[in-house]
Amino acid sequence: MRQTNISVFVPHIGCPHRCTFCDQRTISGEAHAPTPEEVERTLCDQLPSLRARGIKAEIAFFGGSFTGIDRTYMTALLDTANAFVQSAPDVYTGIRCSTRPDLIDDDILDILCSRGMTAVELGAQSMNDEVLKLNERGHSSADVERASSLIKARGLSLGLQMMTGLYGDRPEYCIETARRFISLGADTVRIYPTVILAGTKLGELYKSGEYRTFSEETTVNLCAGLLRMFDEAGIPVIRLGLHASRDVEEKMLGGVYHPALRELCESRIFYEDMLADMQCRGDCRKFIVYTDPSNISKVVGQKKENKVRLHENGFDFIIKTEKGTRLRIENAF
């Protein structure tokens, strides 16, 4: 059974802040606040085709700080979504939203839970208080901890979102953020390397030369490590990198934005695993790498990067497919 999100973007309207990196209009590609009637129409239109294809969907209110928008408007959106969860539970399995950690308390959770909410994602961005302050987030890591435990206490799925390469950030801070997410019991994680957009404070800092984000190489290494950490903790990373968008491409001044970023990071993990394995095999320099056909491009790497790098380390390999195998290496002679 496939699972998807029907995303409803509720832009900036709920947010009294102006974080250094944020231009919600560009990120979501949407500035219009959807009416409950429009949401109803979308869910109604999608229903027959989702049902025919056997796809289940969560209704996802993303794009801003959902729990900070006007209460009447928020409950109207939730009531509309919940009516579909109640009347078509074979397709619409629940409701999720994204919000700020300081916009979660027991009152708001009462409202969300009484209207079918199943998952809340917090834009934590970093668990380093200095990074949060420099990027004018207006909340602390303690707010993330408090909100996370309130969400978990309600039995809701907890999603935590982090960014890498913010103003003042360091790779080791990101690794510490991931550790804290794991100990908070995150059920899902999203990782967004910073994209510097025109019209934001980061854009100004970047243009003045006061701020440089991580390079693509640093980001790929870092995010490969983060994927590994979350995987070992059994936490799905449901998104790595911003969705492709013409708006972002047009307004981007710098940062890491690659349509296949996740593939690059997963490929880096294969490289690290192959190198570690090959280095443990005495004098052997030629290997047969067995892997499932779906992994071949990640084993080889973009532009054969893994092959080239291993060659530089004195190793060579050929690939043989083996269904269901992630990685198995044999000496070639």
Ligand code: SF4
């Ligand atoms: S809290 Fe979220 S929506 Fe508000 S300015 Fe910051 S990133 Fe943008």
